[in-house]
Amino acid sequence: MPRITLGRLPFENLRRKPFRTAALVIVVTMLTVAFYGGALLATNLKTGLNSMQERMGADLMVVPQNTGSKAEALLTSGTSSTFYFTNDIVKLVAGADGIGQATSQTYISSLAAACCDEKVQIIGFDPATDFVIEPWITSQYDGTLKDGEVVAGANINVSENGAIRLYNHDFPVAAQLAATGTSLDNSVFVNENTIPAVVSYSAKVGHAAIPQEYADKAVSAVLIKTADGYDAHTVAGNIAKASGISTLGYVYPGGVTASTRASLNALVGYAGLFLAVFWTMGLVVLFAVFASSMNERKREFAAYRIMGATRGMLVGLIVRESATIGLIGGVIGIAAASLAILPFNTLIGKQLQLPYLQTGIVTVLALVVAGLAFAVATGLIASIATAVKLSAPETYLTLREGE
């Protein structure tokens, strides 16, 4: 064993008081898990929300009666579904006042045939009028999507030979998109002309997605960008008048984003408040332990003084002990939270039913550094009172008669 040095003294003190040290480390670990884990989750939710906002090109979605909530879920949480109009909705809508751009989309929920029971959302879009999907698809795939081909979302299982098997038919995959943290990751995009083929394949395997009679003209939603100066709600009213149908469903993607953001902010706010309370409580515990150990260690500090320690050395000793506790607790806390969160990001995203996108490595590293700094700072703050006492000029660390 190497001989003692002043630098090793704090570690010996921690090592020889394993229960006290472990208790302090556990408190710091819990605080760090809460801080770092909470920050990581909040960052991922924000990233997901921003990503979702970028993908929402439309101001208004016209959907069939009673399918509004399905359509919203499809946008936010990745619950796939099939719904469609049975009339020529595009023409009916087109006559309304205040429409800047309009395009139709078709949503079909399918079973992926190859393995397991994960559903895939098939989204048919009309390349001629589309203004929603193509802008961001082309940011990763430039080229026109041919009939019969698909573009796959990030979570889609593409086979070795570059195809995806749906309804017992291999669709060639033209490109696979980067993760967005939204339902679009579980979607495949096809040209609207491909939809009838999809429907016929589904009929062949006995799971007709849409009755054959509607296959050619099935439209699930009309996405509308309002003309300048028109409010989405006004346009919705105009559409109801123009089409003569009062039971249409309307979804306002901007509103969806805004309400998701609002509930997310509320969530983050509560979590932050909880964290602050939790941290204060933890700090009080650490504070109490340090203060009581200070009394317990009076004689020890007196011994250092007698041996010729300056007040600075005593303060340094306490500071290094508490910083070490903070660092150990921080490392354990960050490792534990990372292990619990990072590998499970897909599952967390699915369970939260909120847009959730794992943030990049740089942000994670920044959070790790912040978490460590937080842990060490917590340790240091807890020992401030003790350190101040020790640095007081009138030393009270004397050995009294009989002590």
Added chain:
Amino acid sequence: MTRKLFATLPAIVLGALIAIAPQTFAYVCKVEDGMKMACHYTAQAALGLGVVIALLGILGLFVAPQVRAGLNIAVILNAALVVAVPTVLIGVCKGAMMHCHMVTLPTLIVLGVLSVVLAAIAVWFDIRDTKTAR
């Protein structure tokens, strides 16, 4: 006594979890029409590895610290395999939303990493104590 439990209990518990998880809560894709996916074999391998790790832990209850250190080194190597099996050696289904990819894979990684770390700490303590005792 505390030391002995600290050096063996993690291997027993985590080994059992590694064996059980893919068969229960972290289930893998069902075998359909005799078509066996990669995750099926990953689950089989994890079952074997988990049982071995748990047995090494149980053996550790009855031996001297030096031997226990050796057993824990074996736990480390086996646990490294637990991580390697679903990632590089066998793998899981590719679809990110598939249960085996979303749950089984990270579960095995986490259990494997925890086993490696805890066994490494146990080895360190056991070897250090053996040295000091000499």
Added chain:
Amino acid sequence: MAVLEIHDLTREFKRRGTPFAAVDHVNLSVDAGRFVAIVGRSGNGKSTLLNLITGLLKPTSGTVSVDGQVVGSLGDRDMARLRNRTIGFVTQSATLLANLTVLDNVILPAVMMGEPLAEESSDAGRDDCHPTRNGNESDLDMPDVIAPAEEEPAHEDGLARRARMLLESLQVSDLADCYPKELSGGEMRRVSIARALMNRPKLLIADEPTGDLDADSTAIVMRLLRKTADSGAAVLMVTHDPDALDYVDLTWRMDRGILTAV
């Protein structure tokens, strides 16, 4: 030359609002090579006097100088240095550090000031303990310290060697790797003497050094203190123990803060 020079030293405390002098106009001078004892009942200000000498308490009036330096006038750093390098203090209570082994406890004062004391050491160190090879040389209670030092493993540095040698001379070297809580009161006392001697103090202060010791141990400790004085250090001891007084040059009595020659 006087290593310790106390001039008209007074320290007052307040008890129930009334001031009283725990140390009352004390004058004392201890020369190098002298072994001085102070006797007196508990509560008569002996420990207060020692705390004043080491600068842990500030005097109400009067001065203490150690090795030519006025204790009250030094800053924290210089005072710490004086305590570390010039003064050795054997405390009455158990002040060994519970978290360090006996050996590390003894070494710690030597590494306290950052740079360890130079290794000039080993040889000079032996001389410190057996400087004159006078009457006690043949005493079997006091084994030759050179032999164990040479038996130490090669990797141990001069400080560890010196610490082991000191422990050896107090017959507690077999406890070097133990922790203080495993020691008896007498063993702890001897270890803290070894610690006080580690930096070769010019002034050794011992507060009841034989308090918990049996007759044999008392003899070992007192001979070591005697030798420390003979080697040129000033030794000031506070004691109750009449056996201990056989070894000293001069005895003072402390009564209600007032120091008088016996």
